[in-house]
Amino acid sequence: MKKRRKKRVLRQVTARYLARRLGLSQSTISRAFTESASIHPDTKERVMNAANSLGYQPNIIARSLITRQTNIVAVVVANLTDPFYPLVLDQLARRIQSNGRQVLLFIVPGGKRVDDVLPSLLQYKVDAIVITSATVSSRMAAVCATQGTPVVLFNRYVPGLKTAAICCDNVAGGRLVADYLRMSGHRRPAFIAGEPDVTTSLDREKGFSARWLEFGISLFAKEVGGDFSYQAGYNAARRLIAGPRKPDCIFFASDVMAIGGIDALRAARLRVPEDISVVGFDDVPIAAWPAYELTTIRQPIAEMADAMSDVLGLETPKIKQPAHRARFFEGTLVERGTVMKRVGVSLARI
Amino acid sequence: MKKRRKKRVLRQVTARYLARRLGLSQSTISRAFTESASIHPDTKERVMNAANSLGYQPNIIARSLITRQTNIVAVVVANLTDPFYPLVLDQLARRIQSNGRQVLLFIVPGGKRVDDVLPSLLQYKVDAIVITSATVSSRMAAVCATQGTPVVLFNRYVPGLKTAAICCDNVAGGRLVADYLRMSGHRRPAFIAGEPDVTTSLDREKGFSARWLEFGISLFAKEVGGDFSYQAGYNAARRLIAGPRKPDCIFFASDVMAIGGIDALRAARLRVPEDISVVGFDDVPIAAWPAYELTTIRQPIAEMADAMSDVLGLETPKIKQPAHRARFFEGTLVERGTVMKRVGVSLARI
Numbered sequence: 001m002k003k004r005r006k007k008r009v010l011r012q013v014t015a016r017y018l019a020r021r022l023g024l025s026q027s028t029i030s031r032a033f034t035e036s037a038s039i040h041p042d043t044k045e046r047v048m049n050a051a052n053s054l055g056y057q058p059n060i061i062a063r064s065l066i067t068r069q070t071n072i073v074a075v076v077v078a079n080l081t082d083p084f085y086p087l088v089l090d091q092l093a094r095r096i097q098s099n100g101r102q103v104l105l106f107i108v109p110g111g112k113r114v115d116d117v118l119p120s121l122l123q124y125k126v127d128a129i130v131i132t133s134a135t136v137s138s139r140m141a142a143v144c145a146t147q148g149t150p151v152v153l154f155n156r157y158v159p160g161l162k163t164a165a166i167c168c169d170n171v172a173g174g175r176l177v178a179d180y181l182r183m184s185g186h187r188r189p190a191f192i193a194g195e196p197d198v199t200t201s202l203d204r205e206k207g208f209s210a211r212w213l214e215f216g217i218s219l220f221a222k223e224v225g226g227d228f229s230y231q232a233g234y235n236a237a238r239r240l241i242a243g244p245r246k247p248d249c250i251f252f253a254s255d256v257m258a259i260g261g262i263d264a265l266r267a268a269r270l271r272v273p274e275d276i277s278v279v280g281f282d283d284v285p286i287a288a289w290p291a292y293e294l295t296t297i298r299q300p301i302a303e304m305a306d307a308m309s310d311v312l313g314l315e316t317p318k319i320k321q322p323a324h325r326a327r328f329f330e331g332t333l334v335e336r337g338t339v340m341k342r343v344g345v346s347l348a349r350i
Numbered sequence: 351m352k353k354r355r356k357k358r359v360l361r362q363v364t365a366r367y368l369a370r371r372l373g374l375s376q377s378t379i380s381r382a383f384t385e386s387a388s389i390h391p392d393t394k395e396r397v398m399n400a401a402n403s404l405g406y407q408p409n410i411i412a413r414s415l416i417t418r419q420t421n422i423v424a425v426v427v428a429n430l431t432d433p434f435y436p437l438v439l440d441q442l443a444r445r446i447q448s449n450g451r452q453v454l455l456f457i458v459p460g461g462k463r464v465d466d467v468l469p470s471l472l473q474y475k476v477d478a479i480v481i482t483s484a485t486v487s488s489r490m491a492a493v494c495a496t497q498g499t500p501v502v503l504f505n506r507y508v509p510g511l512k513t514a515a516i517c518c519d520n521v522a523g524g525r526l527v528a529d530y531l532r533m534s535g536h537r538r539p540a541f542i543a544g545e546p547d548v549t550t551s552l553d554r555e556k557g558f559s560a561r562w563l564e565f566g567i568s569l570f571a572k573e574v575g576g577d578f579s580y581q582a583g584y585n586a587a588r589r590l591i592a593g594p595r596k597p598d599c600i601f602f603a604s605d606v607m608a609i610g611g612i613d614a615l616r617a618a619r620l621r622v623p624e625d626i627s628v629v630g631f632d633d634v635p636i637a638a639w640p641a642y643e644l645t646t647i648r649q650p651i652a653e654m655a656d657a658m659s660d661v662l663g664l665e666t667p668k669i670k671q672p673a674h675r676a677r678f679f680e681g682t683l684v685e686r687g688t689v690m691k692r693v694g695v696s697l698a699r700i
Binding site for chain 2: 033052055057058072075080081083085086087089090093094097098100102103104105106107109119120121122123124143146147230259263266267285286289290291292
């Protein structure tokens with residue numbers, strides 16, 4: 001009986017009740033629950049202890065109607081099956097959370113575009129939207145702008161789209177791979193693309209093929225995976241090596257594709273790197289495993305996530321509207337075991 | 351000039367304005383934006399078209415104060431680096447989203463417990479909390495109960511804890527592995543644990559070792575990884591095979607640990623499965639890759655995610671408080687290439 005009564009009382013604990021009980025003002029109670037508010041630490045602790053033992057929680061949702069901030073940042077992801085995106089999500093979420101905000105996660109269902117799901121996210125009056133592994137149309141970017149909701153594309157940019165973007169310099173990455181492969185003595189370079197119309201894949205190809213052309217060599221072969229998956233890499237590599245003349249190196253648009261490709265080459269009794277060298281892009285943890293030891297371009301995810309935090313002002317009380325421009329970050333080459341140093345070529349020559 | 355004016359007007363579009371413009375009532379506008387409300391499809395389309403072109407969005411946050419539902423379900427994850435958990439998150443998020451709700455994602459920072467982060471989540475008045483790859487104390491479960499927020503543990507359960515849980519039957523999975531290894535002629539079974547005090551690992555070990563005891567065989571060796579990572583599996587396998595007498599099979603508490611283990615065995619010039627058989631648990635995509643071809647127990651994640659949806663009533667307008675009990679789902683054995691069929695043993699004998 002006694003227990004039941006206690007429960008009923010707990011449900012009714014309000015800021016007013018808490019304030020009266022502690023002999024404090026309601027505004028002091030509110031300040032105790034506001035990360036950035038000025039309040040004596042002892043007072044804050046008293047409020048917190050009382051709130052915990054009485055089961056009081058401020059209603060952030062109600063408060064958001066007054067402050068016009070929900071302290072929620074939406075993160076839109078199209079694909080969690082590529083191991084690169086859980087890494088990205090992890091980094092983004094930690095940045096957002098460490099400043100007292102929460103992540104509203106939206107996974108774009110297969111066959112739907114971000115444009116289709118954004119209206120439902122906007123209903124939640126999130127403070128900002130970060131879109132990764134997918135992009136929006138200029139029409140939808142305009143809708144967000146109209147509503148005053150900042151949008152940041154992460155690991156994507158759309159030339160001409162009026163929105164902030166944070167991206168690895170994929171053109172430079174592609175050039176770096178070409179330099180490294182040429183320096184190691186390769187002469188018949190192939191490229192395997194991911195989704196054909198996505199800037200990450202297009203830019204990696206652009207840098208790669210342009211750099212080879214500067215050396216007087218045009219791409220020996222090219223295949224399109226269709227998506228960035230293991231299976232797409234596997235199938236594209238099979239098609240690429242079907243003919244009698246084979247490339248001496250393959251640059252894949254992503255690590256997981258490259259790993260699928262290595263397995264396809266091995267299944268065809270081709271040795272990596274002795275017969276064909278392979279380079280990936282991303283540096284996911286699997287790339288370092290001894291079964292693959294994949295040479296790849298490491299994306300500076302932590303640095304890019306810091307930039308996301310910067311442009312949105314996550315460390316300040318109020319999220320800001322970032323400048324509508326793309327910021328690019330350079331990847332670094334991670335040398336492992338999938339590129340052959342072909343004889344007769346001095347590494348110092350380039 | 352004209353453009354600027356248009357922008358200012360768009361910011362002010364309210365349900366009232368929209369209703370007047372369309373000659374409809376405000377309640378019709380509201381019903382158009384409520385998934386489960388009764389409204390003629392033509393009317394709904396008219397409202398949606400007008401809303402889109404005028405940039406109107408209902409404020410779900412404000413509405414939640416009246417309906418006492420935020421349509422937000424929190425998902426708490428401790429670890430996204432194990433490839434099993436992105437799969438789980440993907441399945442959970444799709445179930446939650448497909449019913450017009452959103453996922454508030456919380457990644458537990460290293461060194462923090464779910465208990466530390468739950469109070470901050472409760473402030474958002476979420477409709478329910480799903481906790482995966484981590485658990486809560488009974489004290490915190492009580493706080494959630496006091497607030498009336500349903501909690502579901504996913505892929506975890508805590509005996510005696512008053513909360514709903516959805517879990518693979520890890521004891522049965524461990525027994526299944528023992529049966530299969532014995533049937534294949536193994537006699538010196540070893541187990542490599544993940545985190546030593548987590549039920550998933552404990553139950554897999556319990557079923558595995560108990561079943562071997564029923565055959566009159568006690569565990570030949572056991573190691574503790576410390577966590578469920580690739581590196582933990584690698585290091586534990588190295589310790590396990592350091593002595594002169596080796597097990598003839600190793601059951602790892604997770605796939606990623608098993609893959610780390612296989613790499614450790616190979617580095618020590620032991621062949622899998624000829625010298626030592628290996629079995630994992632989860633069936634992550636990597637398990638099927640030709641570099642590993644890992645025999646493992648497949649967790650029925652889709653079925654488990656359906657159960658999560660069921661117990662919370664996600665397909666109904668209002669989320670319900672689930673019964674405080676654990677529901678267990680059976681895994682299935684996926685035979686691949688890491689278990690040796692040792693000679694002289696008839697597979698039909700068990």
